[in-house]
Amino acid sequence: xxxxxxxxxxxxxxxxxxxxxxxxxxxxxxxxxxxxxxxxxxxxxxxxxxxxxxxxxxxxxxxxxxxxxxxxxxxxxxxxxxxxxxxxxxxxxxxxxxxxxxxxxxxxxxxxxxxxxxxxxxxxxxxxxxxxxxxxxxxxxxxxxxx
Numbered sequence: 001x002x003x004x005x006x007x008x009x010x011x012x013x014x015x016x017x018x019x020x021x022x023x024x025x026x027x028x029x030x031x032x033x034x035x036x037x038x039x040x041x042x043x044x045x046x047x048x049x050x051x052x053x054x055x056x057x058x059x060x061x062x063x064x065x066x067x068x069x070x071x072x073x074x075x076x077x078x079x080x081x082x083x084x085x086x087x088x089x090x091x092x093x094x095x096x097x098x099x100x101x102x103x104x105x106x107x108x109x110x111x112x113x114x115x116x117x118x119x120x121x122x123x124x125x126x127x128x129x130x131x132x133x134x135x136x137x138x139x140x141x142x143x144x145x146x147x
Contacts, residue, residue, distance in 0.1 A: 002061070002096045007042055014059035015039065017051065022062075022083035038064075051100065053084070053093055060085045063097045067110045077105035079115035098130050122126040 007015060016035055023030055042050035042064060053061030061084040072077045079101055084093045102113045115131075 002093050003054045004051055004096060005054075005102045007062070009043070009050050011052050011059060015042075015050070015062055018059065018062045018083050018085065020082060021080075021085070025083070049104070051097070055088055055091075055093070055099055060088045061093050061097060062110060063101060065101050065105070067105065067108060070112070073112060075108075075110035076114065077101065077108075077110040079113060082115070095130060098140040 016039070019035060019038070022028075041048050047068075048064065048066045051063050052059055053063070062081065063079065063083075065077055065079045067075055067077050079098070082094060082097055084097075098113075102116040105111065105113050
């Protein structure tokens, strides 16, 4: 059974291995400063949460999420990152994480949990079981002019 808890200072090294693994998987490049800044925010910013997932005492997964207001509904919770070590996938770890985050969000008064993923992500098999796909939605990000 997976053990889930908030990240603590002692999780730093294991967290970074998994965070870098997530970024490698999604072909994202970040600097050492990016990891340090994010780590500090996960521990020090009360709007952003990071959790550690352990199997037999070993850190095998991480998740990052944040709470935010909503114009029309009660507050929302955005699951920004969820990454599980490839060696332990398909053992219920990601499902346990999503359920844990959903419970924490509801307890904090942010009952609506949502996330994004790649269209061809293997994790969609799980997401289709625990979530609801909103067909027709397209994600846009504002394109800023180069400085």
